[in-house]
Every structure is written in C-alpha cells, then in structure tokens.
Amino acid sequence: MTYDTIIIGGGAAGLIAGVECKRLGQSFLIIERNPRPGKKLVITGKGRCNVTNHNTNLDDLVSKYQRNGKFLYGAFSRFSVEDTMKYFKDILKIPLKVERGKRVFPKSDKAVDIIYALTEQVGENILPNTSVMKFNMDGNTISSVTTYKGDFKAKKYILATGGKTYPVTGSNGDGYTLAKEIGHTITELKPALVPILCKEKYVKELAGLSLKYVTISAYQNEKKVCSKFGEALFTHEGLSGPIVIDMSREIGDALEKGEVNISIDFKPAIPKEELDKRLQHDLKESGRKNLRTLLKSYLPSSLIPIVVDLSQIPPSTQACDINREQRNTIIDLLKDFKLTVSGLESWDKAIVTSGGVSIKEIDPKTMKSKLIDNLYFAGEIIDVYGPTGGYNLQICWSTGITAARSRP
Ligand SMILES: Cc1cc2nc3c(=O)[nH]c(=O)nc-3n(C[C@H](O)[C@H](O)[C@H](O)COP(=O)(O)OP(=O)(O)OC[C@H]3O[C@@H](n4cnc5c(N)ncnc54)[C@H](O)[C@@H]3O)c2cc1C
Incomplete structure (x- = not known):
C-alpha cells in the first residue's frame, strides 16, 4: 500500500x-x-x-x-x-x-x-x-x-x-x-534549557526548595551576564526552575569563557535601604530572640541554618546584640546570596x-x-x-x- x-x-x-x-x-x-x-x-x-x-x-x-x-x-x-x-x-x-x-x-x-x-x-x-x-x-x-x-x-x-x-x-x-x-x-x-550545577556543597541541603518571587543574576568578572525575576528551584546539585532554565544558554556561553557566579535576591521588591530599616526595627522589637527565630519572617525555614552559618554570626546571638556590621552581612545574604556555577546538566535533564x-x-x-x-x-x-x-x-x-x- x-x-x-x-x-x-x-x-x-x-x-x-x-x-x-x-x-x-x-x-x-x-x-x-x-x-x-x-x-x-x-x-x-x-x-x-x-x-x-x-x-x-x-x-x-x-x-x-x-x-x-x-x-x-x-x-x-x-x-x-x-x-x-x-x-x-x-x-x-x-x-x-x-x-x-x-x-x-x-x-x-x-x-x-x-x-x-x-x-x-x-x-x-x-x-x-x-x-x-x-x-x-x-x-x-x-x-x-x-x-x-x-x-x-x-x-x-x-x-x-x-x-x-x-x-x-x-x-x-x-x-x-x-x-x-x-x-x-x-x-x-x-542541550538547551538545562538546570545549572553549583560548587557549593550545601545546595544539597536545599534540594526541593522552590523560590517564588526572586531575582537571579549571573555574573562574570563582576559584569552582569543575565538576570531574571520569577520562580526557581534548588536541586541536589544546583538550581533549576523556569528562570534558571531560561538563563542557561547565556550562562553556558559565559562558562566557555570562564567562571560564572550567581547572585540570588530573595527580596527583590524591597530596596536594600528599606530592608535595612525593616531589619533594624525587627531587631529592636525582637529583643532576646535569637537570629534563627528572627529570620523566620524573612526566609523559608530550610535556608535559615545556611544563611546563619554563612553569616558567621553565632546562632545563639540575641537580636538586640546584633551590630551594624552583622546586620549588613544579613542584608547581603538576603539580597546577594552567592553561588558558583560548576557546569550545566546534560542531555538527560x-x-x-x-x-x-x-x-x-x-x-x-x-x-x-x-x-x-x-x-x-x-x-x-x-x-x-x-x-x-x-x-x-x-x-x-x-x-x-x-x-x-x-x-x-
Ligand atoms: C521534562 C520536559 C518538560 C517539558 N515541558 C514542556 C512544556 O510544558 N511546554 C512546552 O512547550 N514544552 C515542554 N517541553 C519541550 C517539549 O516537550 C518538546 O519540545 C516537544 O515534546 C517536542 O516534540 P516533538 O514531537 O518534536 O518530539 P518528541 O516529543 O520528542 O517526539 C518524537 C517521537 O519520535 C519517536 N522517534 C524518534 N526516532 C524515531 C525513529 N527513528 N523511528 C520511529 N520513531 C522515532 C520518539 O520515540 C518520540 O516519541 C518539555 C520537555 C521536557 C524534556
């Protein structure tokens, strides 16, 4: 026939x-x-x-x-x-x-x-x-x-x-x-539209955490490669989700030239100065609460131990004892959470x-x-x-x- x-x-x-x-x-x-x-x-x-x-x-x-x-x-x-x-x-x-x-x-x-x-x-x-x-x-x-x-x-x-x-x-x-x-x-x-792999071992602890309204930017030699606002997701080895996948081509191209760094802004709608004012206010109000408890209104719970660890502020520090320098460190981690790209996933992902x-x-x-x-x-x-x-x-x-x- x-x-x-x-x-x-x-x-x-x-x-x-x-x-x-x-x-x-x-x-x-x-x-x-x-x-x-x-x-x-x-x-x-x-x-x-x-x-x-x-x-x-x-x-x-x-x-x-x-x-x-x-x-x-x-x-x-x-x-x-x-x-x-x-x-x-x-x-x-x-x-x-x-x-x-x-x-x-x-x-x-x-x-x-x-x-x-x-x-x-x-x-x-x-x-x-x-x-x-x-x-x-x-x-x-x-x-x-x-x-x-x-x-x-x-x-x-x-x-x-x-x-x-x-x-x-x-x-x-x-x-x-x-x-x-x-x-x-x-x-x-x-392979295109792929998740990215990150060097930091602690991403594993965040696997499955989805981020709703964040801005993720990629940098090479401190120059912005690309940036997107929207949804992302931590995987066992790095980051995925719509905005990461959509940036993967630019990140892949940049990787061929050298190291690429990621910056996550967990609070893109709040400018740094305003966030600082809010944090100062909360620190005052929180008195004896420790940093972990304070951060509950700023971050998803699985991120808190990692942010506290990276801040190098002793976890038992009471809110009222946090100094300006430590406050700036917290703000940086909320607005500019850094990761290093080690590569891209391949054909199977x-x-x-x-x-x-x-x-x-x-x-x-x-x-x-x-x-x-x-x-x-x-x-x-x-x-x-x-x-x-x-x-x-x-x-x-x-x-x-x-x-x-x-x-x-
Ligand atoms: C996890 C995932 C999620 C996605 N989600 C979306 C989404 O929500 N929206 C969107 O727009 N896109 C999405 N995509 C992309 C989208 O799925 C693809 O672009 C689309 O399926 C391609 O369709 P296609 O018919 O060209 O090829 P395929 O869907 O790959 O179909 C090709 C078919 O050809 C058959 N075949 C291959 N070689 C031979 C051969 N020699 N003889 C006989 N048969 C053969 C295969 O078995 C296969 O069934 C997603 C992709 C993935 C991997």
Whole structure:
C-alpha cells in the first residue's frame, strides 16, 4: 500500500500532524519506536503539559524564541496560538485555561488527557514498537522507509523524531542521522534549557526548595551576564526552575569563557535601604530572640541554618546584640546570596535541543525540505527553540499542522 503520508515519530508534532491528515481525509501512518506515542508529552509541564503561551501578537511571540525565531513566522501565521487553542477546544475537545505568565494548560491539569485525545483521533493509524532506520531514495525523492517490520511507502513523509533530550522518552537524536544521510545539514547540537550545577556543597541541603518571587543574576568578572525575576528551584546539585532554565544558554556561553557566579535576591521588591530599616526595627522589637527565630519572617525555614552559618554570626546571638556590621552581612545574604556555577546538566535533564536540521534547507511556509521533493519537517528536529512557558510545544503544533496541510 502507498499511504498519502507517513509520519516518523509519534510525539507532539507527529501526533498533531496525524490528526490533521485524518481531518483532510488522507491515508496516513505514524511510525513510532515506543509501545505508545507521546512519552515525552506526558512529562511536559510536570505532568500538566504547558500547551502553549497565550501570546497573540505574532511579532512579540516570534521575538521570544532564542534560536531562529524568524523562521517561525511562516508556520505561526498559518496556525497561530489562537488557532491552536481553538483546535484543542473544538477538535480535540480539551478545555484549556490560562495561568500566570500566559501559560496555557488543560483544565484537567493532566498531560495524559492530551495524549488520549490525540491518539483517539489518529485511531488505528499508528504503528508502535517500530523504528525507521533508513530512507530509500529514488533520486531526490524518498521512495520508502525501512524498518525492522519491512519497508513502508508514501507519497509524502513528515520527519517528526524530536531532539536528543531525555533520550529515555524515545527521542535519541537518530532523526538527525536520517536527515543527514539524505543530504541535510545538522547544525551543532547542544542541550538547551538545562538546570545549572553549583560548587557549593550545601545546595544539597536545599534540594526541593522552590523560590517564588526572586531575582537571579549571573555574573562574570563582576559584569552582569543575565538576570531574571520569577520562580526557581534548588536541586541536589544546583538550581533549576523556569528562570534558571531560561538563563542557561547565556550562562553556558559565559562558562566557555570562564567562571560564572550567581547572585540570588530573595527580596527583590524591597530596596536594600528599606530592608535595612525593616531589619533594624525587627531587631529592636525582637529583643532576646535569637537570629534563627528572627529570620523566620524573612526566609523559608530550610535556608535559615545556611544563611546563619554563612553569616558567621553565632546562632545563639540575641537580636538586640546584633551590630551594624552583622546586620549588613544579613542584608547581603538576603539580597546577594552567592553561588558558583560548576557546569550545566546534560542531555538527560535538558528540556530541548539547540541545533538541528538547518532552517536554510526548509521552506518556512510549508515545512518542506528544499533538498528532497517529498520530505517535510515538524517539531523539535528543526533548528529552533524557545523559552519555557509553552513556546516549544507551540513549535510542534504549528509546524506539525503546516507540514500536514502542505502538498508535495
Ligand atoms: C521534562 C520536559 C518538560 C517539558 N515541558 C514542556 C512544556 O510544558 N511546554 C512546552 O512547550 N514544552 C515542554 N517541553 C519541550 C517539549 O516537550 C518538546 O519540545 C516537544 O515534546 C517536542 O516534540 P516533538 O514531537 O518534536 O518530539 P518528541 O516529543 O520528542 O517526539 C518524537 C517521537 O519520535 C519517536 N522517534 C524518534 N526516532 C524515531 C525513529 N527513528 N523511528 C520511529 N520513531 C522515532 C520518539 O520515540 C518520540 O516519541 C518539555 C520537555 C521536557 C524534556
């Protein structure tokens, strides 16, 4: 049988492309290496799936992408954020909600609901437990794909094998090899949107502590590299969370040149002078209370012993005995808590891949290869990525639908 379309990879991009092929009345087959599709999708947004970002201004949306954002004008103007939300509501029957930072989630808070909806729509047209190993070529046209289960033929092929991160989910980067073997250029692949590792041993004691409204800045030779306000999280070996992950590229670039230091401002809304006044007032009021008790209104409890330790003020010191110098030390620890970056996490902890199939070789209006007559690309395999907040899945929805709708 010759299918209208064969989609390689049953992740977000491949599944949405399949749903669209079905709607268009095409015969299609999604070839997926895992027993079930959407293994990565299920862990997105900590199991809640941050579907997209409700940013409806096209220029602003595109400007958020850290790599090759302009390439996305074509797909985003054909299938926008609003189109995506409508598609989820009307076609997939998934009610959505918008949260802080315009992040969009399913109302059920369950990523699995999205996978159920997508797989239900594509029905029997998935071939699981099957890896595509090779494209068979007839000049500039793909004639079939080879798998362990034999060769499969189609008029059109969509390569949606994802990137290289979290390889346990099935996206181990072999889609890049498939594309390279038939002449496509793969730009340098690097793990992107990654947690950072810190030298200080005591971060281990803070693992799991999430910080809500903090500013984190990175410095090199006392020059600011980048800075962000928002949510972060201590891990066993360093820092993670949205703002840290979004700064990881700049931090990674700086690390190639030398040491990078982190400064956390736990009280970004209060200027230093005001914080000093508040602390002076509290010290006066607190009388015989010790430093640990006093700090309870300033810091989460797991941070207090570490801050007290770093301040070198004897923990039993009574509030009324704290001198000006010691007060300044406390203020510095609250406004400029220092850590040293020792490196970045790697592929198994990265959210996306930086690099991929060169955008110079893909038509942005159709996602069609400029080198191969009947090949299209969708999702993370393309050399483009955005920050956390739903921006990366939007790439999958828009490029997946665009690729499905384009004709060879
Ligand atoms: C922990 C985590 C959380 C994330 N959270 C979010 C979020 O909330 N919002 C957001 O926007 N982005 C998020 N992302 C990023 C987002 O998940 C990815 O950008 C997106 O899943 C990429 O989709 P894709 O379809 O291109 O690739 P994948 O989802 O990686 O799918 C590719 C599929 O292809 C299959 N495959 C690979 N090679 C072959 C082959 N040779 N033959 C057959 N099948 C093959 C794989 O098994 C896989 O199922 C998160 C990423 C991670 C790791």
